[in-house]
Amino acid sequence: MRKTSEPQQDAAAESWYVLDPDDRITGIGGSGWPAGSEAYPGTRIYDHVAGHFTRQFLKDFLQQARSRGSTRQCYRCDSPVAKRLMEMSAVMQEGETLRVAHRMLGARALPFAVHFHEVPRASARLLRCSNCNRLRGIRGDVWREPEDGLQAGQTALVVHTVCPECRSHIGMRRQSAIFRIRDIR
């Protein structure tokens, strides 16, 4: 993914935060933080992550970084109008702190805008993977890209989870079918 010449987005722009050994945020920096994030220091990172499986996935990722010294992972963080392929990296620093950074690797417009709304599980129609952004019907078994599972103008009522494929590939910086970086660039 590094051999292509010019990224479409500002690849240097990253957002980062530092965690103490208890996964409490001690500082944040870089770009792309939502309003109100200046209040994050002192809170635990899991306070800002929706969904039990997503929190567990992040916990496993951070644990892996602590045991290896560093790790990284591709994931999708789409906006309503674009697929955005991101990379999350975590590096151990002095004092047993962990520096976690997010940066965009590429983006591509969606054929139509897609909107998601997190709801309690009982009212959800779809599961949404927090890592690859694919969707699955609550009773279904196939994970699909948002544009394959939704219609224009629809607001999808979702519960966030992590799909089995993503769960089995924590810390693997791979260019698999689910991320299709070449399609996104």
Ligand SMILES: [Zn+2]
């Ligand atoms: Zn997934």
